[in-house]
Amino acid sequence: MGTQAVGELTTLTGRFAHLQGRFGGPVVEEASALLRSVLTDEIWGEDGWGDVEWEGEMPSFWRTAALIRPLALVAAPGRGLRLDLPADFIEEEFGAEGVVRLSPGDLPDALEHEPTRRFLVEVGLPRDGLLFGAEAREDILNSMTAVCAERMENPALRHLGIAGTLPEDSDHLLLIGGLMHDFDTVVDGRTGLVHYTLIDDDTVTPVNADVSTLAFTVWMHSRQRKLEEEYELTGDMGEFYHQVADTMVAVLATADPVACLPATGPDDYRYWPEVFHDEAGGVL
Template identity: 45%
Template sequence: MSTTDTDVGGAITLTDDELYPYITHDGTRRRLSGPGLPCEGTLVGFGTLREHGLRRVADLAVDAERLAGELQDQLVIGALRSFDRDLEAIVLDGATGKVSTAHLHPNPAPMDLSPLAPSLEALLRFAAATEELTASRGQFASQGAGFGPKAVTEVSDRLAAVFDGVAGAAGDEVPAFWRMAALIRPLARIAGPGEGLVLDLPKRLLDEEFGTGEIMCFEDVDFPTALTHEPTRRFLRETGLPENGFVFQLDTEVPLPALSEYYADERPGDFTADELPDTADRLIRLGYLLEDTNLVVDGTTGAVLAWSEPDLTLRPLNADISTLAFTLWLLHREKSLDAAHDLTDAYEQLAATMTQTLATVDPLACDPTPAAPGDDGWRYWPEIFEDRAGGSLYA
């Protein structure tokens, strides 16, 4: 295989000898022998092609004869990317040029293919448009300063139009992964930068999503003295949080206690002072995520964290109260979109899209880099999105 400067982002190309006899589709041969494919990308990566060359699915299967004939000859060329890892294999039909995704296990039988693009050219255009949206560049550069419900609708419509145009030209429907990209990814534009907080949520955003009677706002008398972070206090007073965020239950008992006070008053004897976080006196308990996981905010910095009782570990949850609210809103909005568009039919791809969308707004919520001693890198939101059995993304 020949490559052109892949170490600095060049293209992966193949010679005619390397294409033969696997790929007979003219357009695909021209792409791979000419402009080639990028080695790495945010959404799709072709590193496996650079490292291994063209390989048939049958070459990777333990019992290849158990695979249907059309599956045996599919070519593994790359991977669909999640936030921090490869999600599914990207496979190519050498005769038609169509691109699909598949889960390749040591013995991939039976194996289902999910359409990803009608051609490599279409795949690269789909990915480029989505990445330009995320980075507010290219065809989306003019909308980089736009935030709010109107901006979300405009960007979603524009991205969908790109996908429709590319797929329609090939006589195909837009594959599920890109349909959900047009519906979910623009939701990151709902709020612009905040003052003292990461985000400035539109007024009444949570009320309109959850219902006015479902949002609880606090008064200064409800705040413990340890809550000194004024932007957090202001948000809790003026915007509030949903009492029931599906995976989050707000503690409506006031005043809000410090974590050390909560255990001393409500559950004396459950944990010793040495077992609680060193900062327990300034961690304000807002409620719980799971029965054994407390959601707390650092009263000094405004950081939002999760305190797990089973493993006595304090982990980052969100950058601050504004991105926590965004996350709850995003999850609620996704459920409405699933009810209308059946997004969970491609559950793993949806979970990856949700994580990538959240990471655009709040990288800390998804970054597995340990943030403190004892932090193992486990992050609540990506895990809850991916938990199909728990069904957090189902309408």
């Protein structure tokens, strides 16, 4: 029964049909409250708790679903980008000093993708979002070619033997920030696709469909951390860690299928699913 309720939330059918076409923070809260009420008021059958109303503490699995699943409703589908995020989206979560916005004059000609240009001017990116941080204004949107050339002037990097190899289209790959684990984050100036890479690697790997879903991912992680402090979703001993990670990945997949593409081989590292499931790293 709980599975049916979560399915109805995911598809916005049944008891959640009235939420179709509605988005934003208040809708997230409404959906969460409704799912919690459905789960706590449910009559459990033979495979649950018997023919009595559940009056005790909500089981961890359903509490996680009720608090995390509705986060997908924070943003409507976008025009040119996957998500339509309001101008104050980053500020509300990270504060006025926690957002990096650019002026139109800061945008290089190599950033041809107009929706990405608008997003970086109007919404911006988190300056320090725990797992992602935007580059300083003076460095952001430099090409991989320029960044690698500058870094190769660093004697420490030369001493390490880093060759500074680059993808063939490195002039079109523009630095926007960095991920935990020393990955650079670059946006393809032609398409808006966001990749991660290493400075001495000649390959890039998709990490998000675009800057809107990158911002959403960082926001969702921040929200989960705050919910964790209040509700201890992962459990006292981390016994529920992986079910929280599974739920995070499921929500992200609805907003950004690119971020959760199946790995194509043992060396194909899909950043967000891997990081969310990194219990030893404790990012959740």
